[in-house]
Amino acid sequence: MRVARCLFNSRTALYRVFISPYEKVEALSRCSALSPPATRVIPPVAASIPNLSRHASMIHRYKKRGTGRPDENKKRLIENDRIRDRKIMVVDEDNKLAGPYVTSKVLLSMDLEKETLRLVSPAPSDPGPDQPAYAVCKIINIQEERAKVRKLEQAKKLQAKTNKTKELELNWAIASNDLNHKMRQLRTFLTKGYKVEILMAKKKGSRIATADEAQALVQAVRDVVEETRGAKEWKASEGQPLKVMRLYLSGKAGQALAEDGSEASSEDGSEASAEGQSETSTEDQSEISAEASSETSPEASPDEKQAAPAS
Numbered sequence: 120m121r122v123a124r125c126l127f128n129s130r131t132a133l134y135r136v137f138i139s140p141y142e143k144v145e146a147l148s149r150c151s152a153l154s155p156p157a158t159r160v161i162p163p164v165a166a167s168i169p170n171l172s173r174h175a176s177m178i179h180r181y182k183k184r185g186t187g188r189p190d191e192n193k194k195r196l197i198e199n200d201r202i203r204d205r206k207i208m209v210v211d212e213d214n215k216l217a218g219p220y221v222t223s224k225v226l227l228s229m230d231l232e233k234e235t236l237r238l239v240s241p242a243p244s245d246p247g248p249d250q251p252a253y254a255v256c257k258i259i260n261i262q263e264e265r266a267k268v269r270k271l272e273q274a275k276k277l278q279a280k281t282n283k284t285k286e287l288e289l290n291w292a293i294a295s296n297d298l299n300h301k302m303r304q305l306r307t308f309l310t311k312g313y314k315v316e317i318l319m320a321k322k323k324g325s326r327i328a329t330a331d332e333a334q335a336l337v338q339a340v341r342d343v344v345e346e347t348r349g350a351k352e353w354k355a356s357e358g359q360p361l362k363v364m365r366l367y368l369s370g371k372a373g374q375a376l377a378e379d380g381s382e383a384s385s386e387d388g389s390e391a392s393a394e395g396q397s398e399t400s401t402e403d404q405s406e407i408s409a410e411a412s413s414e415t416s417p418e419a420s421p422d423e424k425q426a427a428p429a430s
Contacts (some may be wrong), residue, residue: 127418136236137266154260184424196237196238197237197238198235198236198237198238199226199235199236200226200258201238202236202238202254204222204241204242204253204254205221205222206217206218206219206220206221206222206253207220207222207225207253207254207255207256208220208251208253208254208255208256209225209255209256209257209258209374210239210255210256210257216251216255216373218253219251219253221247222236225256225258229258232261232262233260233261233262234258234259234261235258235259235261236256236257236259237256237257237259238254238255238256239255239257240254241254242254242257246249272360275327277312283313283314284313284314284315284316285308285313285314285316286314286315286317286318287301287304287305287314287316287317287318288313288318288319288320289301289317289318289319289320289336289340290320290321290322290325290328290337291319291320291321291328291333291360291361292321292322292325292327292328292329292331292332293336298336298339300403302339302343304315305340305343305368306343306346306347307347308370309343309347309350309368309369309370310347310370311370312349312369312370312371313369313370314353314367314368314369314370315367315368315369315370316365316366316367316368317340317365317366317367317368317370318364318365319333319336319337319358319360319364319365319366320362320363320364320365321361330360330361333360333361334360336360337360337364337366340366340368341366344368348371349370349371350368350369350370350371351368351369352366352368352369353367353368353369354367355367374386374430
């Protein structure tokens, strides 16, 4: 009598776990190998997809190195051996074309330590009847080119310097020592080519100046302008004495004073000190500016006249 085999024993369970999956894969791969290429099925293989965000920081990325001057890189000049045209036209000193010449022969005839052959315009792809069919080049003197660049840079610096505007505020009843100090500052600014705006007004709380004192103050400022070479009033004055009056002055950089030329070549340290002292104190500026903006009449009230000390 045969004994019935138990279907759920340990042997069957182990077979299903370890042996049966591999038999199925082997049978499937055998069938796909025998099938035509069009109907062949590749069994899916479970593969773990790596975490891209985890490994993204480990990927080396190359960065472009720039010189910090993109404009110069874009306008990089083509000179000497970098000119690939076999024949070129050469521009002479009178801006007239000559040629065509063989590029290598032109380079051999030049002193490359003092001169450079620079490409002005490349050869046109479709030249017209009056247009040269070759690239246009020019022989540049290196020393002259550097001198032009330095001169242009100096002109730019001078232009930026002369565009600066300084402001001096003067009280109509200013003391003589303060006036001398302000006039020295004015000379320095005009000598260095600055534009100077002079604001003359009554300081709040100060005594009332006389008409003669006001005229003398205006004349003192204009005397400094006359003594400074190249200085002038570039704009007509505004206002009138004993009220609010403005003078617009300008100097010419590099000019010496008519009386003392040593002040024109003052060092940057003296300029810095003059600029630092060019404005009045914060209290004086606010008082003069407030008086200039809120002044309604040139005459003071009777109470102020009685309270003002005698000059």
